[in-house]
Amino acid sequence: MPRFFSNQIASNQIIITGEDAKHITKVLRMKMGEAITVNDKAGTDYECEIAEIGEQVILNVLTKHKNETEPNVEIVLYQALPKSDKLDFIVQKAVELGVTKIVPMTTKFCIAKADEKSFEKKLIRYNKIVFEAAKQSGRGIIPLVENILSFEQAIQQGKDECSILYYEHGGEPTACIVNSNTSKVNIYVGSEGGFSEQEVIYAKEHGIRLGTLGKLILRCETAPIVGLSLVLNATNHM
Template structure:
């Protein structure tokens, strides 16, 4: 069943306009009596299309209930900036897996060297990718794609997270299986194609971020966050 997000949705006057109208009426070619779901502020409304006019999609609400698909944990992905196509893939799949927020980070070994201003121009497209993935996977919210961060700003943000970790394949870390599974908030810091500079790892450790590793193989930058998210969701009971 198609799902749409609209925080301004009113149960007293159930209709959709604008982009939703174009998507439902023209892209999906939906018709009266077909059903869809509207998520508004964490509540899922199961609706039936009553009428599609030139101005709006008019709906009948069949039922409503709090969305039950969200993970019980908050996960912020701090992703060192990869090439643009890889970032789009990471965003799409991370949203499907239950990430709460994705924070792109510019580190020393990033191949992509966008300025904060240039990255800001890409944000609307990246946020749309997150929205589409949230709708497709039945999420109860649309994860935020943050502006480009420096490593220093990312480390400062991680201080407010209960369990912040950085994936690093060399000695000095612990197995991901040893990361505690009873926390409410997690931060996953993942390198770009070139990984992290040892000085960056030392800096993160000084700021309370624990290095961890995922087995003996080296994962690509687009594989590592999805693997880490999957393992974390499983260990915290969110893939049961």
């Protein structure tokens, strides 16, 4: 069933406008009476049927219910900046896997360099990727990509919460850090060069636990996917 996001929701009607309305009429070529699912971006799904089609599409709400695809744990991914367009891929797959928020960060071994001002221009593209991935994967919310932080700023944000830094030289299994009672977890993933020894020491000094992704050395775009999967598995979502 086609699925869309909208915050133009009344008690019994929803209005779809803009590109989504064009997609319904021009691409999907849907007709009056056909079924559509709409999410309010806050975790509720509305099962609807098309009442009117034109420049805007008006839907009659038939039923509503809590979205059942969202993980039972809030996951924030702190991702060190990778080179080229790898962050596009990481953002897309992280959203498909249920991440709540993605926070890019700069670390010692980052090959890619970006300051906050120049990175703001890229946020439009990243959040467009988020929107499409959230719609495709049936998410109940639209995650957010935030502006870039330094490694130290990122650690400060997660120091008083359940936080895991995935380290290529070893750490604890994820299941020893989180479980089905964990409501939120922050995960830190390095870039192509991983984390420096000084960064690992800084993280440990601020209460961040080291986690392992196994004995293999993973590419920087593979590591967050594995880390997210391990958290979801340990919290009994998968």
